[in-house]
Amino acid sequence: MGESGGNVVDKNLGNLETVRESLIRQEDSIIFSLIERAKHPINSPLYDDKKMPFADDSSVSLFHFFVKESEVLQSKAGCYTSPEENAFFPENLPPPLLPPLNSTPVLHPPGASININEKILNLYIETLLPLIAAKGDDGNYAVTAASDLNCLQALSRRIHFGKFVAEVKFKDCPEDYIPAIRAKDKDALMKLLTFESVEERIKKRVEKKAMIFGQDVDVQDNDNKGNKCKINPSVVSQLYGDWVMPLTKFVQVEYLLRRLD
C-alpha cells in the first residue's frame, strides 16, 4: 500500500479512468449499505411525521431529524467542503471546525452545486425501501436510521458523481458537446451520454455483486449458487437501470448545460 498525500479529489477525479474505477468501487458501497439496511424490517414509525413531539417543528419524523442532524455534525467535520458530497438538507449547515485543505477545483463552478437529493430521498423511502426491507417493526429505529443514512449517502454520492463524469467527458472532447449545450438540447445531450451496452453490463455486474456479497458464506461450502441472498439481486439491477444510471445522466445533462456559463 503506497503513501498518498494531498486531497484525493485533487489527484484523481479529473481523469476518466479513475472516475470509472471510483464508480465501480461505489457499487460495492451501495450494495453493502443495502444489505445492511435489509437486516431490519421497514420500521415505518421511523418515517412517521406525527410521531415526533418536537416543540419547534412538530411535523418532522425521527428519520428526518436524524438525517438532518447527522448532516449538521458531518458539516462541522468538513464533509461538505468535498465536491463529492451533497447534503440532503443543505440549508443553514454550519461551517467546518477545521480549515478546509487547499485543493484545485475539478468541477466547473456553475454545475458544482447541482443537488437532486430531494428526488433521491423520495425514491429511497417510497420505492426502494419496500423492495429491500421486510414488512414489520423491530423497534430498532436509531440503528435503522443510521443504516438509511449510509444507503442515502452512498446513492447520492454515486448519482452526483455524474458531475465528474460529465466534466472529464467534456474535457476529453468539448466539441462533441458544445453544439448541444449551446442549443440547450437536453435530448441530444442525453443521447451523447447513453451507451446501452455499457449500461447492460453495469446492470449485470451489480446483480452479480449483490449475489456474491449477499450470500451466506460457510467454510465447507464451495458452491453458493443455491444460497438465498440477503437482498434480491434483481432489485439491485433494477435500482441501477431505473434510477441510479438515469439520475446520474440527468445530473450529467444538468452539469453540461451549465458548462459554458
Next chain:
Amino acid sequence: MGESGGNVVDKNLGNLETVRESLIRQEDSIIFSLIERAKHPINSPLYDDKKMPFADDSSVSLFHFFVKESEVLQSKAGCYTSPEENAFFPENLPPPLLPPLNSTPVLHPPGASININEKILNLYIETLLPLIAAKGDDGNYAVTAASDLNCLQALSRRIHFGKFVAEVKFKDCPEDYIPAIRAKDKDALMKLLTFESVEERIKKRVEKKAMIFGQDVDVQDNDNKGNKCKINPSVVSQLYGDWVMPLTKFVQVEYLLRRLD
C-alpha cells in the same frame, strides 16, 4: 419476507440458535465496514488531539469529537435504550426523544452495563487501523470518521454480544457455571467458554468472507481466485482470533461473574 412485530431483542436473543445466527450475520457487517474504511488511507490528522482548536476542550481530536457527537445524536434517536448498543462515550448522553418501547429485558441487570469500549477504541486506532488502511492522507476526514464509527459500532456490538451468549449459555445449563461463579474463578469460566475447534472454524469463515466480499467482481469473471482483495483476509482472521473472540469471552466471563448478584 415475513411480518415481524414488537422488539427483536424481545423475540430472539434469549435463544442460542438466534444468538449464533446473529453472530454469524454480524461478521458480514464487520467485514463490510472494514472494507469501506480501507477505501481511505489512515488520515492521521483526524486522530490528532492538537488539531482541534475547541474553546471548551482543546485536547480532543476531530475523530473523538465526531464519535462523541454522533453518539449524542444516536442517543436522542433511542439507540442506547437497546441492550445491544454500548456507547464509546457513555457519560451524559441525552435521553431518547421518543419513549422507548416496552420490552422484557433478556439480560441479567448487573451484567447488562458491562462496557469495554475504551479497550476496543484503543485497539482499533492503535492496532487494527494500520493493518487495514494504507499510509497517507486523502483529506476526506469527515467521511473517514463516519466510516470509523461504522467499524467501531460493528465491532463493539459483536464483542458486547458476549452478554447475550453468556446469558443463553447460563440459562441452558446453570449448574455448569454456578460453582466457578461462586468461586469467582475466571480461569475456570474461560475454560468453560472456550471451544478451540469452533474458534478455528470462525477464523476460517471470516477469512473466506473477507476474500469473497473484498474481491473485484466483474461480469465475465467466474473464478476470482487470483483477484486482489480490498482488505487482507488474514488480517480479518487475526482480528477475530486475537481480539474479537477473546474480548467476547472476556465480556462473557465478566457477565457470568455478576450473574448471581
